[in-house]
Amino acid sequence: MKELIVTKFGGSSLSDSKQFKKVKDIMDANENRRYIIPSAPGRRYEDDHKVTDLLYMCYQLATHKLNIDEVFNIVKDRYIEISKGLELDLDMENILEEIKGNIINDGTRDYVASRGEYLNGIILANYLDFEFIDAKDVIFFDDMGIFNLIETRKKLKEKLEEVQYGVIPGFYGSKENGEIITFTRGGSDVTGSIVSNVADAKLYENWTDVSGFLIADPSIVPESKTIHSITYRELRELSYMGAPVLHEEAIFPVKKTEIPINIRNTNRPEDSGTIIVNEDTSVKAGTITGIAGKKDFIVITVEKTRMTLEKDFLRKLISVFESNDISIEHMPSSIDSISIVVSAGEINNKLAKIKEEIRIYTKPDRIVVSSNMALIAVVGKGMIRSKGISGKIFTALAEKAINVRMITQGSSELSIIIGIENEDFENAIEAIYRAFN
Ligand code: ASP
Numbered sequence: 188m189k190e191l192i193v194t195k196f197g198g199s200s201l202s203d204s205k206q207f208k209k210v211k212d213i214m215d216a217n218e219n220r221r222y223i224i225p226s227a228p229g230r231r232y233e234d235d236h237k238v239t240d241l242l243y244m245c246y247q248l249a250t251h252k253l254n255i256d257e258v259f260n261i262v263k264d265r266y267i268e269i270s271k272g273l274e275l276d277l278d279m280e281n282i283l284e285e286i287k288g289n290i291i292n293d294g295t296r297d298y299v300a301s302r303g304e305y306l307n308g309i310i311l312a313n314y315l316d317f318e319f320i321d322a323k324d325v326i327f328f329d330d331m332g333i334f335n336l337i338e339t340r341k342k343l344k345e346k347l348e349e350v351q352y353g354v355i356p357g358f359y360g361s362k363e364n365g366e367i368i369t370f371t372r373g374g375s376d377v378t379g380s381i382v383s384n385v386a387d388a389k390l391y392e393n394w395t396d397v398s399g400f401l402i403a404d405p406s407i408v409p410e411s412k413t414i415h416s417i418t419y420r421e422l423r424e425l426s427y428m429g430a431p432v433l434h435e436e437a438i439f440p441v442k443k444t445e446i447p448i449n450i451r452n453t454n455r456p457e458d459s460g461t462i463i464v465n466e467d468t469s470v471k472a473g474t475i476t477g478i479a480g481k482k483d484f485i486v487i488t489v490e491k492t493r494m495t496l497e498k499d500f501l502r503k504l505i506s507v508f509e510s511n512d513i514s515i516e517h518m519p520s521s522i523d524s525i526s527i528v529v530s531a532g533e534i535n536n537k538l539a540k541i542k543e544e545i546r547i548y549t550k551p552d553r554i555v556v557s558s559n560m561a562l563i564a565v566v567g568k569g570m571i572r573s574k575g576i577s578g579k580i581f582t583a584l585a586e587k588a589i590n591v592r593m594i595t596q597g598s599s600e601l602s603i604i605i606g607i608e609n610e611d612f613e614n615a616i617e618a619i620y621r622a623f624n
Contacts, residue, residue: 190219193388195357195379198229198237199396200453201307203265204272207314209453213394214315216456220392222347222382224357225311226375227303228265238262238303239358239372242290246299249290259287266306275313282309298367301359304375308356317352326360326378328368334360336381336440343385355382376437380448384440391441391448393433398452399461400425400432403478403620407613412624414461414477421476421566422463424602428564430479438463472573475623478616480563482609483531484516485538486593489545490524490553501525503548511537511544516562517604519595528593528606531558560592561612565619566602577603583622589615 196210214220227238241262245255263283270279286302305321312319325346327338339360347353357375362368370377376393383391400422401411417425419442426432433448441448442465451460494500508515508527517528534541542554570576577596580603584591593606607615 191222191386191388192217192220192390192392193222193224193379193383193386194220194392194394195224195375196226196453197375197393197395198226198239199231200229200394201225201311202228202231202235204269206453207269207273207310209456210311210394211315213453213456219389221352222386222388223311223315223317223354224375224379224382225304225307225354226357227307228269236261238265239300242299242303243296245290246294246296249294249299255287255290259290262303263287266310269310273310273314275310277310277313279310282306295366297359297369301356301367301369304356304358308354312354315352315354317354318350320346320350320353320355322356322359322378323361323365323367325355326381328360328362330362330364332362332368334370334377334381339381340385343382347382347386370436371434373434374436376434377440380437380440383446384444387444388446391446392451393437393448394451394453396452396454397450398455398458399450400430400477402476402624403616404430407616408620411620413458415459416462416464416467416469417476418464418467418568420601421568424564424566425477425479428479428562428566429481430477467568470569472569473576474569475565475567475576475619476569477566478563478619479566480561480612480616481530482561482612483558484528484560484562484606485531485534485556485558486526486528486560486606487541487545488524488526488555488557489549489551490555491549491551492523494523494525494551500549504545507541507544507548511541513537513541517593517595519593526593528560528562557592559609560606561609561615562593563605563607563612563615563619564602565605568601570603571600579622580605580619583618584615587611587614587618589618 200206229237241258244258248255266279270277290299325343327335329335357378359367359369399413402414403411405411419438445465448463449460452458513529513533515527519526589607589611591605595604
């Protein structure tokens, strides 16, 4: 079992027949690639539609008893092109007609959305000569729609023991009553991760249209290098700060069993991509792994002399944010002041109310609100116990005349978070990248 590789292909890797041929070449190149998880066909070019989006549209139209022909025909044409281009012996017209009938006759929203993956699964199984395993028979959710690992493990394991080479469509499964239900958008990543876990795979390959994660956002640093290896924890820090990565829930099933995830590029299979591991022992001290950030944070600073003597001060302050349903991002403090950093989008029009409640509950000397702050996270296990990293970061920022408004570093030393003006955001990311590359 231990050589087994689970492969997941994203929508752009399966967007037309040309892409399917690349997928076959990749599958044929290694016989250990035994289970394949497809997404639905994605975009072929920038303004193109994803099949899943079109299916959601069909559902909307059908619920309003409107004609779905125009939108459904776009979906149909996509699949006909694929099956014709691959010269498959499949009666796609008939399969599509049946699905269309189900959409019109009260197919649920999740059922309709899931058909994108289902159809790609049928096509791939035929094309690769793999067995088709319908996700509804092996991926289970409870009545509340929560993924059920115990039931899934039982049924999926049984099935995988019977099937040497199989296709399992991503994104959906079923409830106990048989009703189809999907994960949230991008959920094929999660299916791939679950199958990897249950199959006890040696590796989970996630094939997409980029050769792995980049150290910095390429729209800011066009020449950014690829991250070769990253730990799950570093990845979490980066994705939390906005770096586009996998579906958030895709990490957990493989993390438990320490299966590495390899992000690969279907259009450049010669690139080794990024490998995500649990523990990385080959870290070079003094290096960083990645830089990510977000704009538009608000800082609410509460000042009160001798606040540390009031044992309930912090609790009262935090409870104001809790009762207003606002997540706190960071809380840097000094002796007589504490700052609460929250995202501007979240605080919206509640600011006046929050200030008032802080005043009532904590009786501060002063509350100062400043906006337009961007946060940048510099992440890397190579920073741990390594001297001179922050020196390098802050020198790079100073040389660009960028003022640092806030600094926080967790005691894990895995990341340094820096608060700067929104308008300095791009320059700061570029300066930090250059300081290390
Ligand atoms: N097709 C689904 C979506 O567009 C799921 C996926 O691609 O992973 O969200």
